[in-house]
């Protein structure tokens with residue numbers, strides 16, 4: 001008899017895993033609290049197509065993709081604008097979120113996964129530290145493996161006993177609270193970059209953007225720790241001064257959501273359980289991108305599940321190991337930069353932009369020259385208040401290669417626990 005796998009939540013990684021595992025002959029049921037038609041945000045986001053190639057999933061058709069526009073970055077008091085890279089990114093493409101969800105759901109359905117909508121997951125049922133079933137509004141679904149793709153606030157992750165070792169709560173200070181909306185374009189002209197991003201915009205700890213895409217004006221307001229309508233209104237009013245084409249009429253979106261802007265959880269499996277996507281904080285902490293990591297993770301999970309017999313924590317280490325082996329450097333680097341920017345505060349970020357410590361090379365990549373390093377050294381030394389935020393970066397840069405080298409190849413409880421402790425302390 002084939003093994004029973006239940007997926008809680010139609011997160012991207014969960015749907016991708018359902019498709020891949022059903023294709024391999026597992027008996028897969030996915031439960032999602034919402035109706036199918038309402039799934040996916042009402043806007044476009046960026047994705048790298050390599051994740052489809054890596055997992056063997058069908059990529060979205062070219063007709064649904066548009067090249068990603070590169071961002072220009074402003075410091076908090078808007079005295080410096082770091083221009084975008086000249087060329088558009090060839091690896092990242094914009095896609096409608098609703099289309100992407102449907103594209104993945106179709107593959108899951110065609111592979112034979114059972115999809116149940118309007119069915120809310122309440123929590124995991126456990127025997128000791130082993131997850132044995134999912135409790136839903138419609139009853140209990142026993143399973144050999146429960147895949148948790150229910151997002152940042154997953155009730156499944158939150159219901160696990162502490163002894164399972166998976167972090168249950170994602171702290172508000174590690175969460176970017178967002179408002180995203182598409183407004184009408186008034187047609188007014190303004191000498192501003194079409195895709196402008198702001199750090200600590202209007203004094204708010206976070207990251208905002210305004211993007212004129214030719215048809216609408218796309219606005220993101222992102223705030224650490226919490227967001228209020230007042231924060232959103234202040235940002236919109238300021239944007240309307242600098243970007244007069246930003247109209248008042250809301251055309252799409254207008255939704256509040258959350259992004260777990262922290263490095264991926266140190267442990268995201270236990271006996272009979274594996275988290276994927278936002279429920280495991282599989283996010284690039286600086287950009288807030290999570291779709292690629294989630295879809296890639298579905299590939300690692302599928303490989304680990306195929307090789308497993310009891311879905312024990314030890315067997316599922318292959319999933320965590322593959323995830324960290326492939327993505328560790330990127331996640332840690334991005335986490336470090338995010339922490340430096342957020343801990344520095346707006347005055348220091350202003351100084352770093354103005355004194356060319358933060359340049360296009362930090363934000364867009366590029367080789368540093370001797371002159372660049374000179375600017376950075378003098379910039380930092382003449383801004384002593386920035387040093388407490390920068391100093392941990394020196395220590396963390398030294399730890400990072402060690403974490404990559406010491407990642408255990410096979411499961412050894414002591415070695416894995418030591419590695420996870422070092423990773424958590426990074």
Ligand SMILES: Cc1cc2nc3c(=O)[nH]c(=O)nc-3n(C[C@H](O)[C@H](O)[C@H](O)COP(=O)(O)OP(=O)(O)OC[C@H]3O[C@@H](n4cnc5c(N)ncnc54)[C@H](O)[C@@H]3O)c2cc1C
Pocket residue numbers: 008009010011012013031032033034039044045046047119120121122149150151152153154155178179180220257258259276277278279282283288289290291292294
């Ligand atoms: C404003 C914004 C912009 C973003 N931009 C990008 C971008 O450009 N590129 C990128 O890669 N990422 C981006 N992200 C992040 C991206 O949305 C997530 O990382 C990605 O969706 C992965 O999350 P997920 O699929 O795991 O979870 P989610 O998208 O949160 O999906 C979770 C699913 O589980 C369901 N669910 C929750 N609770 C239950 C329950 N109790 N029972 C049943 N079902 C349940 C939900 O209804 C939902 O369908 C952005 C996020 C936001 C908010």
